[in-house]
Amino acid sequence: MTPLAPYRRIGWLFTLAWGAFVLFRRLLREGMWADGLTYAAIARNMAIGKGSFWSPVFASSFWLPYNHTETFYEHPPLLFYLQSWFFRLLGDSYATERVYCFVVFALIIVLMVQLWRQAVPATHPLHRWEWLPVLLLFTCPLTEWTYEQNYLDVTMSLFCLLTVKYTIAGWQNPNRPLLPAVLAVLALLAAFLTKGPVSLHVLAVPGLYTLAYDRPLKVGKAVGWTLVLAGGFGGLLALLLLYDPARIFLQAYFNQQVMAALSGKREVFADTAGPLGRTYIVQVLLKNIAPSLGLIGLVWLLNRFWRNGSVSVQSLSKASWFYVGLGLATTLPMMVTTKQIDYYVVIALPYMALGLAAWLGPSLAKLLLSWSLAKPALKTMTALGGLACLATVFYGIRIAGTPYHxxxxxxxxxxxxxxxxxxxxxxxxxxxxxxxxxxxxxxxxxxxxxxxxxxxxxxxxxxxxxxxxxxxxxxxxxxxxxxxxxxxxxxxxxxxxxxxxxxxx
The missing domain is CATH 3.40.50 (Rossmann fold)
Structure with a gap:
């Protein structure tokens, strides 16, 4: 067992305690913002036979002036269809969409763990520190809001993470690339059918991966994988468009939502007005990673002025650059439109958490190894972590089912x-x-x-x-x-x- 092994258990305990507190504050309580309720209503309607996959129905009335038919053309229909099965199985209560949100978020955490293990070599002492990117995700202010609100962006994030996972798996196993390539393309199509073109940022994965990891650059391999993803996705989408209901729906969605947003004919928000308005999405991203950056700065100062010894831990800078680059690839393109909302950055948060954890991890490991805490101290920290988890369980029981204020x-x-x-x-x-x-x-x-x-x-x-x-x-x-x-x-x-x-x- 490596000297860092005990910190894995401690890290997970405190991560779960803090994460559950952040999650429970909204997930276990009744009431959410209008967007998530709208999507839940469409899914419920689909479950009871009102509407279908290519003709989802909210109601004949709608608060925005863009949807003029009963068919809901505002967004692609995959989330509504998936969630409709939760309504079929669990019934029509406020808890149904909450269970769906929890399942999707839990799967996102599982994928972050797997992506961390892909990025960190098995021989590296931080290979099993999967808790660190998860902890950093829970420090983002928007995590409390977005992952419990039944937003399309969260389900899209799940499918995008799957695309990233299988693309990297295919890249790392050149002798067996077919199955990962197929799964990556299918996940990309699912992401697109959840929230449209914003999912296409994953096409940057091969290029960013070779930029971060390879010297000399494997340009041909990156181009090949990009063509596989784009060509596979384009081929499947073309087949879909041969089906009239799919073509009619996607054409209406593209004109009503995508083109209107790009041409500034959709909602106008005060936050995106003025000369710096288009940078709003970047400002939101910086606010959300500020706690992680602050923690990185604090650990650097402690290493610089208070650390004893000369412990060395291999850098994870390649993984850091890759995931930070991917996080920026999701947000910077949004600057082409003034339709920017805070929760649009949710897709970038797991990437940024992984990248910043790869930056923070070695420095934090050096600090902990230099302090060389004794076994009694480690046992005390483990016990405190367990007590913190119990406290969040009691907190969740106390607030479950109560309306959010x-x-x-x-x-x-x-x-x-x-x-x-x-x-x-x-x-x-x-x-x-x-x-x-x-x-x-x-x-x-x-x-x-x-x-x-x-x-x-x-x-x-x-x-x-x-x-x-x-x-x-x-x-x-x-x-x-x-x-x-x-x-x-x-x-x-x-x-x-x-x-x-x-x-x-």
């Missing part, structure tokens, strides 16, 4: 609306409320309701404090009366039986 009010109102308004009906709202992101997503995900206007004379109508005064007289004339259900943000109305009968006649 940001969504407590909307959840309360939506549940109460669901006790009055039957599912699969239309709920009238004021014009300004048609742009409410949370209302659209919550009433569809929890109550299977769609939103419409007063002109359609729906059986039920919902107002908020702003529009209630402006429309109250019109509602009264149309035969609507308040329903005695206590809501915090809204007032619910129902058309009188006479009005409904008149409309039916």
């Amino acid at each position: 940001s969504y407590r009010t909307i959840l309360s109102d939506v549940y109460r609306i669901g006790t009055v308004v039957p599912p699969d009906t239309k709920l009238g709202v004021c014009p300004d409320m048609m742009a409410s992101v949370l209302l659209h997503s919550y009433i569809q995900r929890y109550n299977r309701l769609e939103m419409t206007t007063l002109a359609q004379k729906p059986a039920y109508f919902l107002t908020d404090s702003v529009c209630r005064v402006a429309q109250e007289e019109e509602l009264r004339r149309a035969g609507y009366r308040p329903v005695s259900v206590p809501l915090e943000r809204y007032v619910l109305y129902r058309r009188s039986e006479g009005s409904l009968l008149t409309k039916s006649l």
